[in-house]
Amino acid sequence: MARPLPPEVRGYELLPHLLQPLNFLLAARAKYGDVYMLRLGPKTVLVFNHPRHVHQLYYAHSQRYRKQGDLQTPLRAVLKESLVTSDDALWLTQRRQLQPSFQTQVIRELTATMVHTGQEVLATWDRQAARDNPPPFALFRALDQLALRLTARVLLGADPDEAKALSLINALAATHDYFNVGLGIALTQAPPGWPIPGRGAYQRQLRQIETLILSLLARSTRTPNLLARFAAQHPTAPALDALAVTLFISGYETTAALLKWLFYLLASHPPVLSQVQTEVAEVLGQRAPQFADLPSLPYTHQVIQETLRLYPPGWRLTRTALEEDEVDGFRVPARATTMIATYALHRHPALWPNPHRFEPHRFAPDAPRPTKFAWIPFGAGPRQCIGEDLALTEVQLLLVLFIQKYHFSSEVSRPFPRVRLATTLSPAEDLIVRLRPRPPA
Numbered sequence: 001m002a003r004p005l006p007p008e009v010r011g012y013e014l015l016p017h018l019l020q021p022l023n024f025l026l027a028a029r030a031k032y033g034d035v036y037m038l039r040l041g042p043k044t045v046l047v048f049n050h051p052r053h054v055h056q057l058y059y060a061h062s063q064r065y066r067k068q069g070d071l072q073t074p075l076r077a078v079l080k081e082s083l084v085t086s087d088d089a090l091w092l093t094q095r096r097q098l099q100p101s102f103q104t105q106v107i108r109e110l111t112a113t114m115v116h117t118g119q120e121v122l123a124t125w126d127r128q129a130a131r132d133n134p135p136p137f138a139l140f141r142a143l144d145q146l147a148l149r150l151t152a153r154v155l156l157g158a159d160p161d162e163a164k165a166l167s168l169i170n171a172l173a174a175t176h177d178y179f180n181v182g183l184g185i186a187l188t189q190a191p192p193g194w195p196i197p198g199r200g201a202y203q204r205q206l207r208q209i210e211t212l213i214l215s216l217l218a219r220s221t222r223t224p225n226l227l228a229r230f231a232a233q234h235p236t237a238p239a240l241d242a243l244a245v246t247l248f249i250s251g252y253e254t255t256a257a258l259l260k261w262l263f264y265l266l267a268s269h270p271p272v273l274s275q276v277q278t279e280v281a282e283v284l285g286q287r288a289p290q291f292a293d294l295p296s297l298p299y300t301h302q303v304i305q306e307t308l309r310l311y312p313p314g315w316r317l318t319r320t321a322l323e324e325d326e327v328d329g330f331r332v333p334a335r336a337t338t339m340i341a342t343y344a345l346h347r348h349p350a351l352w353p354n355p356h357r358f359e360p361h362r363f364a365p366d367a368p369r370p371t372k373f374a375w376i377p378f379g380a381g382p383r384q385c386i387g388e389d390l391a392l393t394e395v396q397l398l399l400v401l402f403i404q405k406y407h408f409s410s411e412v413s414r415p416f417p418r419v420r421l422a423t424t425l426s427p428a429e430d431l432i433v434r435l436r437p438r439p440p441a
C-alpha cells in the first residue's frame with residue numbers, strides 16, 4: 001500500500017515563513033511533527049527534523065538522493081560542477097583528490113599562518129580599544145574583514161587590500177538579498193528565460209565575486225597555503241581557478257557567520273565569557289596559541305560547539321530524491337526536495353534540555369552525550385563538510401587571540417537579533433561593542 005505524504009503546511013501559513021523563517025521552522029515542527037511538506041513555487045519540499053531522518057537520508061538511503069536540482073541550484077552559476085555541487089563519480093574523484101589537503105597534518109602546518117594573520121588583523125583594532133571611554137566599535141563588520149583575510153591567506157596565500165576585501169564582502173552579502181529563503185527560493189527555481197526581477201544583478205554579482213577571488217589567486221604569495229600545497233601534490237590537476245572559488249565561498253561565509261554568533265553569544269552571556277577568559281589565562285597566559293594547545297582548552301571548544309548548535313551557519317541541508325522513497329513511514333515522491341531543518345533539529349525539545357538556552361557545558365565530557373546526529377552543523381554522511389577541522393581550528397585560535405588581547409562589552413539587543421537567511425544563517429545587524437585592552441597576565 002502506498003505510504004501517505006507528510007502533512008502539508010497550508011498556503012496562508014507560509015506567510016510567516018517569508019517574514020520569520022526560523023520561527024516558522026520551530027512553529028511548523030511543533031504543530032505538524034517531525035516531518036511535514038511545503039509547496040514553494042514549483043517545488044515540493046519535505047522537511048525533516050529528527051536524527052533518525054539524518055541517518056536515513058544521509059547514510060542508509062543516500063544513494064537515492066542527489067544535490068542536482070536542490071535548492072542550491074542558483075549557486076551553480078558560480079560553483080559550477082565543483083565539489084559542493086557535483087554528484088556521483090565526478091564528486092567522488094574531486095573529494096578523494098582534495099581530502100588529503102584537509103588532513104590534521106596540513107591544518108597543523110597552517111596554524112602559524114592563522115595565528116599570524118589573526119594577530120595582524122587584531123592589531124588594527126587597537127586604536128578602538130581604550131581603557132577609559134572606548135569608542136563604539138562595529139564588531140561584525142570587523143569580523144567579516146578578519147574572516148575574509150584569514151580565508152584569503154590560509155586557502156590562497158593572498159593578502160587583499162582594504163578595497164578589494166570590502167568589494168568581496170559586499171558582493172557576497174548582496175547576493176543574499178536575492179537568494180534568500182521563501183520567495184527567493186521559489187523565484188530562483190524559475191526557468192532561465194523568465195524575466196525574474198533582480199536575477200540579472202544577482203548573476204552580475206556572482207561574476208564579480210568570481211573575478212575578485214581569481215584576482216586574489218593571481219597574486220598569491222609564498223606563505224604556506226592550502227591551494228599551493230594541493231597544487232604541489234597534484235601537478236597535473238586541472239586549473240585551480242574553480243577550486244579556489246569553491247573553497248573560498250564555502251569557507252569564508254560560514255566562518256564569518258560562526259565568529260559573529262560566537263561573539264554575540266559571549267557578549268550576551270558574561271559568565272560564559274568569564275569562564276573562557278579564565279581558561280585561556282590559566283592554560284596560555286599571554287603566550288600565542290599553537291595547534292597542540294587546543295585540546296587543553298576544552299571549554300573554549302564547547303562554547304564553539306554550542307554556538308554551532310544554536311546558530312548553525314548551514315541552517316538546512318537539501319537534496320533531491322532521484323526515485324520514490326519512504327522515510328519514517330512517509331512517501332518521498334521522486335524529484336521532491338528533502339530538507340533537514342538543522343536549525344530546528346538543533347533546538348528539538350525532545351533532544352536538548354532547555355533547547356534555546358546557551359549552555360556550553362552540555363558538550364562537556366561529563367555531560368550526557370547528545371543523541372547521534374542531533375548535532376550536525378557540518379552536515380552528515382559522505383558529503384560532510386571537508387573544512388570542518390580547518391574551520392574549528394581557525395575559530396578557536398582567533399577566539400583565544402582575541403580573549404588574550406581584549407575585554408569587550410556591549411548592550412546586546414534582546415531578544416533574538418534579526419537574521420539574514422540565505423545559504424548561510426548570519427546576523428542581519430551589526431554588534432556594537434566597546435573594546436578594552438586586557439592587562440598582560
Ligand code: HEM
Nearest residue numbers: 084250251254255258313314377378379383385386387391
Ligand atoms: C564554520 C564553518 C563551516 C560550516 C558551518 C560548514 C558547513 C558545511 C555543511 C553543513 C556542509 C554540508 C552541505 C550539504 O551536505 O549539503 C558543508 C560542505 C562543504 N564545506 Fe563546509 N562549512 C564550514 C567551513 C568550511 C571551510 C573552511 C571549507 C573549505 C575551506 C568548507 C568547504 C566545504 C566543502 C567543499 C563542502 C562540500 C563537501 C562535499 O560535498 O563533499 N567548509 N559545509
